Amino acid sequence: MATNRSGASQRPNGAPQTKVCQFKLVLLGESAVGKSSLVLRFVKGQFHEYQESTIGAAFLTQTVCLDDTTVKFEIWDTAGQERYHSLAPMYYRGAQAAIVVYDITNQDTFGRAKNWVKELQRQASPSIVIALAGNKSDLAAKRMVEFDEAQAYADENGLLFMETSAKTAMNVNDIFLAIANKLPKSEGAGGGSAAGARRLADGEQPRSSACCK
Amino acid sequence: MDEEYDAIVLGTGLKECILSGMLSVSGKKVLHIDRNKYYGGESASITPLEELFEKFNAPPPDETYGRGRDWNVDLIPKFLMANGLLVKLLIHTGVTRYLEFKSVEGSYVYKGGKISKVPVDQKEALASDLMGLFEKRRFRNFLIYVQDFDEQDARTYKGFDPTTDKMSKIYNNFGLDKNTQDFTGHALALYLDDSYLEQPAIQTINRIKLYSDSLARYGKSPYLYPMYGLGELPQGFARLSAIYGGTYMLDKPIDEIVLGEDGKVVGVRSGNEIAKCKQVYCDPSYVPDRVRRKGKVIRCICLLDHPIANTKDALSTQIIIPQKQVGRNSDIYVSLVSYTHQVAPKGWFIAMVSTTVETEDPESEIKPGLELLGPIRQKFVSVTDYFEPIDDGSQSQIFISESYDATTHFETTCLDVLKIYKRGTDEDFDFSKVKVELGEEEQ
Numbered sequence: 001m002a003t004n005r006s007g008a009s010q011r012p013n014g015a016p017q018t019k020v021c022q023f024k025l026v027l028l029g030e031s032a033v034g035k036s037s038l039v040l041r042f043v044k045g046q047f048h049e050y051q052e053s054t055i056g057a058a059f060l061t062q063t064v065c066l067d068d069t070t071v072k073f074e075i076w077d078t079a080g081q082e083r084y085h086s087l088a089p090m091y092y093r094g095a096q097a098a099i100v101v102y103d104i105t106n107q108d109t110f111g112r113a114k115n116w117v118k119e120l121q122r123q124a125s126p127s128i129v130i131a132l133a134g135n136k137s138d139l140a141a142k143r144m145v146e147f148d149e150a151q152a153y154a155d156e157n158g159l160l161f162m163e164t165s166a167k168t169a170m171n172v173n174d175i176f177l178a179i180a181n182k183l184p185k186s187e188g189a190g191g192g193s194a195a196g197a198r199r200l201a202d203g204e205q206p207r208s209s210a211c212c213k
Numbered sequence: 214m215d216e217e218y219d220a221i222v223l224g225t226g227l228k229e230c231i232l233s234g235m236l237s238v239s240g241k242k243v244l245h246i247d248r249n250k251y252y253g254g255e256s257a258s259i260t261p262l263e264e265l266f267e268k269f270n271a272p273p274p275d276e277t278y279g280r281g282r283d284w285n286v287d288l289i290p291k292f293l294m295a296n297g298l299l300v301k302l303l304i305h306t307g308v309t310r311y312l313e314f315k316s317v318e319g320s321y322v323y324k325g326g327k328i329s330k331v332p333v334d335q336k337e338a339l340a341s342d343l344m345g346l347f348e349k350r351r352f353r354n355f356l357i358y359v360q361d362f363d364e365q366d367a368r369t370y371k372g373f374d375p376t377t378d379k380m381s382k383i384y385n386n387f388g389l390d391k392n393t394q395d396f397t398g399h400a401l402a403l404y405l406d407d408s409y410l411e412q413p414a415i416q417t418i419n420r421i422k423l424y425s426d427s428l429a430r431y432g433k434s435p436y437l438y439p440m441y442g443l444g445e446l447p448q449g450f451a452r453l454s455a456i457y458g459g460t461y462m463l464d465k466p467i468d469e470i471v472l473g474e475d476g477k478v479v480g481v482r483s484g485n486e487i488a489k490c491k492q493v494y495c496d497p498s499y500v501p502d503r504v505r506r507k508g509k510v511i512r513c514i515c516l517l518d519h520p521i522a523n524t525k526d527a528l529s530t531q532i533i534i535p536q537k538q539v540g541r542n543s544d545i546y547v548s549l550v551s552y553t554h555q556v557a558p559k560g561w562f563i564a565m566v567s568t569t570v571e572t573e574d575p576e577s578e579i580k581p582g583l584e585l586l587g588p589i590r591q592k593f594v595s596v597t598d599y600f601e602p603i604d605d606g607s608q609s610q611i612f613i614s615e616s617y618d619a620t621t622h623f624e625t626t627c628l629d630v631l632k633i634y635k636r637g638t639d640e641d642f643d644f645s646k647v648k649v650e651l652g653e654e655e656q
Contacts, residue, residue: 059310079455086461088252088448089260090311093441196553197313197440198431200304 029101037166258444279558298627
């Protein structure tokens with residue numbers, strides 16, 4: 001796996017420890033385009049041919065190591081709430097990155113992906129980093145959405161774009177890595193919590209801001 | 214929609230969302246519908262600001278109010294007790310992971326026209342201007358008694374039997390005067406009126422303990438408030454329900470709750486579609502013929518561009534005006550939140566004054582509260598009935614929540630939810646059913 005959990009290890013010439021930045025990433029897209037499968041592949045390296053509709057994952061976390069920074073993603077799945085357009089505003093709240101997924105064998109899902117991008121532009125933070133993922137690239141024989149068409153759309157809208165396959169793992173780590181690279185990692189960048197806000201759990205510290213040493 | 218469910222939940226207010234989450238977690242197949250296109254029903258936080266003005270038929274806000282989307286205005290004012298039931302529910306269900314909170318900065322009580330900080334420990338009691346010197350000592354002894362009190366250990370009862378002795382007897386034994394009784398019962402035990410005096414003392418003692426245990430958790434005050442407003446709470450529990458398989462439909466009108474020949478619910482109709490179910494859980498607005506009016510609450514939302522005087526410029530606070538201080542039967546509550554909770558743009562405050570209605574002129578009832586606020590930029594008044602179900606739902610299998618009462622916290626809200634859950638499922642909610650490994654964060 002391209003990801004690496006021990007990013008903050010020794011570095012040459014006594015440089016200080018790497019910075020750890022945490023970001024909230026949300027997944028969007030029609031039912032059954034493979035949103036959960038992409039996450040499962042990225043986080044656990046697994047793939048299930050008959051993945052059931054999303055049940056059970058509040059959110060998962062995974063880290064990506066860049067040169068001088070460890071990027072920790074807090075990945076939110078829709079939990080099926082996209083089905084009848086009932087995603088809560090809370091879902092978009094504070095999201096610093098989004099992956100909008102469509103199925104390359106289904107033209108409708110590409111149209112819906114464009115709507116999700118619009119929805120993000122309306123609801124989410126203006127600085128959100130959006131990636132478009134044309135999933136199920138292993139089924140290229142049944143392709144209905146041309147690569148060039150999606151690439152052109154992504155370029156017009158300033159989105160990252162890759163075709164991915166949760167099944168073969170093609171481009172899965174890469175798309176998360178590309179997002180990690182594009183996210184601002186300067187001190188105090190990103191959304192994160194307001195000062196003094198805390199999560200409730202026994203003995204938990206007030207949550208640090210998105211970027212900290 | 215044309216499927217069969219174990220339970221259909223109508224309305225996405227906080228109570229219904231908690232119930233929906235609990236039912237889904239327990240393995241029930243749940244369909245959750247709201248006629249509105251947003252989550253939260255009565256417990257929503259309204260955004261943008263333009264929508265709030267429109268809701269109350271006011272002309273649109275001018276540019277001094279900043280960006281409309283920076284506002285999230287609650288319709289019902291409440292805080293969470295840091296050691297209370299809702300926090301326990303949030304932690305046990307993991308919903309807390311979606312939310313962030315801030316401590317409310319101060320808690321005040323009104324006496325003789327001015328406000329004083331609520332004294333909660335021995336040190337504060339001795340420094341308080343609410344009592345004279347000798348009274349302070351008596352109050353201190355009372356606090357020590359409450360602190361040492363342990364329901365499981367009869368030795369700490371010290372000559373009383375709090376399960377039968379009335380609270381008035383305990384007060385008298387400690388020699389507390391009416392004023393001290395007043396702020397103890399209303400600002401610490403958070404009773405709405407004085408009927409508790411003739412009830413067994415154990416309830417009051419446990420309420421004071423809840424107050425001080427909550428205070429001990431994060432300091433400053435026993436209260437917490439979620440970032441972005443109370444409307445985040447139902448959304449969080451709705452997500453829990455969805456994660457455990459619950460299906461969500463917003464913006465879906467409900468035309469009929471369909472009953473079988475035996476009077477038991479068999480489904481819910483929207484237009485030509487019928488979703489079948491064994492049970493319905495809903496708020497009173499979905500079943501007007503199955504609820505009765507229990508009383509009225511007045512709530513006044515006030516937008517301010519300054520903090521409240523004499524609160525040390527607190528960015529959040531609660532002020533309790535005990536009934537007797539203003540010649541009433543029920544307390545008046547003032548709550549204040551602000552831009553620090555991301556519910557208003559920088560520099561703005563949202564105050565809410567509320568009470569149980571006692572007269573034909575509810576607006577003048579809340580005057581003592583409004584007078585504490587100073588200049589008010591915009592005021593929105595609502596007087597609403599609150600309802601309770603006419604039966605326990607066992608016949609019809611329609612389980613109805615009570616409307617939100619005038620209390621300032623969520624304790625009664627959670628008790629209602631737990632009671633409804635028990636009525637509907639015949640069992641207490643088993644927190645161990647929440648699968649810990651799911652979505653667990655590796656820290």
